[in-house]
Amino acid sequence: SRWLVRDVMPTVDFEDLNWETREYHAGAAYGQSKLANYLHALAASQKYSSDKLISASVHPGWVYSPLDVHALGNMFGTGFIGRNVGWLVKQLLYWKGDIISPVDGAQTTLHCLLADDIQSGRFYSQMGVYKDEASKPGGWPMDLPNPTATPEAAEKLWEA
Template sequence: MPRLAPYAELFKDPKGPGDIRPTAVKIVEDQGLVGSPEWTGRVVLITGCSPGGLGPETAKAIRLTGADIYITSRDIEKGNQVAEELLADGKEAGKVEVLQMDLGSLESIRAAAQEFLRRSGNKLNVLINNAGVMAPPYSKTKDGFEIQLGTNHLGHFYLFHLVKDALLASATPTFGSRVVSVSSAAHRNTPALNFDDLMWEKREYLTLKAYGQSKLANVYFANELDRRYSSKHLRANSLHPGGILTPLARYLPHERAEGLKDVPEVYRVLMTPAQGAATSTWAAVARELEDRGGLYLDECAEAQLVEPEPYHLPGYGPQAFNPPDEKKLWEVSLDLVGIQE
């Protein structure tokens, strides 16, 4: 099957944030889904919707389809701010509801999932695992997990299992349910998962290496999920959103964040948050991805195999597809969050 890359021409010669590369809203428009009867009443759950990030831009675009959008935020006031901004346009579109969820707490995830299922009537068509933390100092979640693996992978893994039945019940042969796992090109920063020390308790803590491990786990989660549930019309894909300077980068030193603007070859590939949300939106709504899963996406396309460096360029590393480790991570994660399948 030919590689899917409908926007390849627009990504050939990037000029920096705000250039001709598509935004999330453009994706919905190009799919002909603004006010779509087929999407009206569908339910989309997006984690990590705080101001300035990719979550609000993803929600803004997908809401135009007519779907009902549920957004999560660790800080409920920030989540409410995003919801107010989404609704301020006055457009007749899907509703927006806010859930307080701290992905660093299994208790918080469980409470939010229960509230979501109550409000949505146990319906869920698309789950977008967008939230994350990047390169903070070493710490642990409330449940004792290394902060990046615990938040970026295990929190979303646990959430999926709590809403899995709703995803499966909402799936049909003509419109399967979807899980979108927002990973990163940083998955290429680690050659393999260290199953002997997933929590970084036996070695020096390297913040970006730990981030890369959590992002590789995001890819493995999507691959294994798709393998297990594709026959039930539930598909999953992972993706790299691109280089975007959002609050996610707040723990990076200046030269690794704002300083990137001064490096011409890096600046030209950076995007606005609206552009950075395009691949997530494409993964969630694109007709050409119906019943396709286990893919790693970037630049609104199926990504291609590349060398590990430079990390600012798109593509996946050879470690991104490893069925034995994908299965092992799934089983280890079940044990860590206390779930039996």
């Protein structure tokens, strides 16, 4: 997810993975889940040889789908006006190129499934279909700028 790449630097709270003892924040929980996804791929790559298992973390991009209905509802409300404002904003972002089509969003996942040069434990992020490529970092594979995305954190999550 781009949360992992650009917007925030999430962390994993190893003492409260399921948000049972701290106040729940949807954005922080989402960021933690995306970082945990990467850490799990990294840990699996350390546990299993790449001739047995290739584990990669994949960010397809912001894909046009109904999956963001809750985020849009939180931003604009769930009433008639809020739903329609959210829909309009989503259409504008799609037209502008910040949201990509499902076909374009599938490309990184398909690349990881079909390419012969996938590196286990790496992060693969959509990069080539955005209209404004300079503002959308990505790579096949790419390094994460998050200083908490370490092999030590991956091992700790694996053991949790």
